[in-house]
Amino acid sequence: MTVKIAKLLLATVLLAGCASTNLQPVTSGTYQPLPEEKRINRACEAEQRRLTDSEMIYANPKLSAYLNAVAMKVLPGEARNKVAIEIRVINNPYCNAFAYPNAKVYVHTGILARMENEAQLATLLGHEMAHVTHRHLLRERRSIRNKAAGLASFKATLGSVPLVGELSSALGELGTMASISGYSKELETEADNVGLEWMVAAGYDPRESPKLFEHLMAEMEEEDQDEPFFFGSHPKLADRQANYQRFIAERGYPQGGTVNRAIYEKAVAPAIYETARLDLKAGRYAKAEKGIQRYLQIDPRSGRAHYLLGEVYRQRNHRDDIQNAIKHLLRASKLDRQHAATYRSIGIVYMSQKDKKAARQAFRSYLKFAPQAMDREFILEYIRQLE
Ligand SMILES: [Zn+2]
Numbered sequence: 001m002t003v004k005i006a007k008l009l010l011a012t013v014l015l016a017g018c019a020s021t022n023l024q025p026v027t028s029g030t031y032q033p034l035p036e037e038k039r040i041n042r043a044c045e046a047e048q049r050r051l052t053d054s055e056m057i058y059a060n061p062k063l064s065a066y067l068n069a070v071a072m073k074v075l076p077g078e079a080r081n082k083v084a085i086e087i088r089v090i091n092n093p094y095c096n097a098f099a100y101p102n103a104k105v106y107v108h109t110g111i112l113a114r115m116e117n118e119a120q121l122a123t124l125l126g127h128e129m130a131h132v133t134h135r136h137l138l139r140e141r142r143s144i145r146n147k148a149a150g151l152a153s154f155k156a157t158l159g160s161v162p163l164v165g166e167l168s169s170a171l172g173e174l175g176t177m178a179s180i181s182g183y184s185k186e187l188e189t190e191a192d193n194v195g196l197e198w199m200v201a202a203g204y205d206p207r208e209s210p211k212l213f214e215h216l217m218a219e220m221e222e223e224d225q226d227e228p229f230f231f232g233s234h235p236k237l238a239d240r241q242a243n244y245q246r247f248i249a250e251r252g253y254p255q256g257g258t259v260n261r262a263i264y265e266k267a268v269a270p271a272i273y274e275t276a277r278l279d280l281k282a283g284r285y286a287k288a289e290k291g292i293q294r295y296l297q298i299d300p301r302s303g304r305a306h307y308l309l310g311e312v313y314r315q316r317n318h319r320d321d322i323q324n325a326i327k328h329l330l331r332a333s334k335l336d337r338q339h340a341a342t343y344r345s346i347g348i349v350y351m352s353q354k355d356k357k358a359a360r361q362a363f364r365s366y367l368k369f370a371p372q373a374m375d376r377e378f379i380l381e382y383i384r385q386l387e
Helices: 002-016 035-053 061-074 109-114 118-133 136-141 147-158 164-170 173-181 185-201 211-223 237-251 261-281 285-298 303-316 321-335 340-352 356-369 376-386
Strands: 086-090 097-099 104-108
Touching: 035 104, 035 136, 035 173, 061 086, 061 118, 061 185, 061 261, 086 109, 097 118, 097 173, 104 109, 104 118, 109 211, 109 261, 118 136, 118 185, 118 211, 118 261, 136 173, 136 185, 185 237, 211 237, 261 285, 261 303, 285 303, 303 321, 303 340, 321 340, 340 356, 340 376, 356 376
Parallel strands: 086 104
Antiparallel strands: 097 104
16 A cells, blocks of 8 residues: 555656646536546546445445436536546445546445435535546646645554555555545635535535534544544645635525435435444444434334344443343334344343243244354254253
8 A cells, every 4th residue: 555655656746847737627618638637537447446346335226326316416517428427335334425536426325324414415426526527636646735744644544444444455546545635725625615616506505515514523523533534634624614604605605495304314224224234333332323213213114223223232231221122122023023133132132131931932033034044053052051
């Protein structure tokens, strides 16, 4: 990784002496992709193939269709035939989104699970698509500013954050630059302003835009970070939020517009569920609990969601947790009778409560619905001990 970044830096330093950073956006009448951009785009495609092969992509056709429809609403007509925007989802619980210069935009399930409505999503997608239309990766590569600082922060952050190291090794140089190091303050601010202009033109409520940063700040606090690793860490989040507010006031944008909370929640519900599942897996119980409770407000009769919530309580095992675990696991077994893992968890809870009969019964149900289970022998041994 470090060697790769060093090579990229060297290439950037060599380029910066002669090449102009003053490139017109793709929507300008005279736009023609430069040979250098064509090369970058081919490199992007290679990186994206690796990303797809890494199984980090969260493939959900309905969710993708929704995200792409919102993106098309936000992207102005004159840009639509210049860039082939496509929104893709990465299964990762941390808040992030990034755009490759070849117009493939990646959004983490984690940020979808944090945002509250379509207006906030429109803000996020507007920002990322503006990086593409305004050719930010090329402009950044042609400028040497922030490179030394960027490299130092890479080194400090990559090793220490779970899942980030994994992600950045799946991404190549270009993806790491777009997703983790971010762009210079000028380019990030330009993307914020352009994206905001688009989302307002598409009829969304601009008052929702600054709230995007509240989600990122909340994650920082929960994860005890100084500044987020993602979503372009320069300028700082509070400054960017203030910039949105100032821009809204200066431009005299309408104090209203489309928000689409219910539509958004229904569409991104699978990402909310996925994020909670990953948070549980990583032992982040409070986040997992909050996430799955939000999911249950959208889909209260989901057996697998009650199962997941029951698992949060069973695994955390604080004060009243076991009672709550039993409640949600039993509810899960009624809503989704054939979900084997639910019975396994019920069996473990009853076993810890010394309710031998109920534990035996639950373990038998587990093996009935999962006769090929990997832990079959263990469970049979439990049943024998309980007899
Ligand atoms: Zn950005």
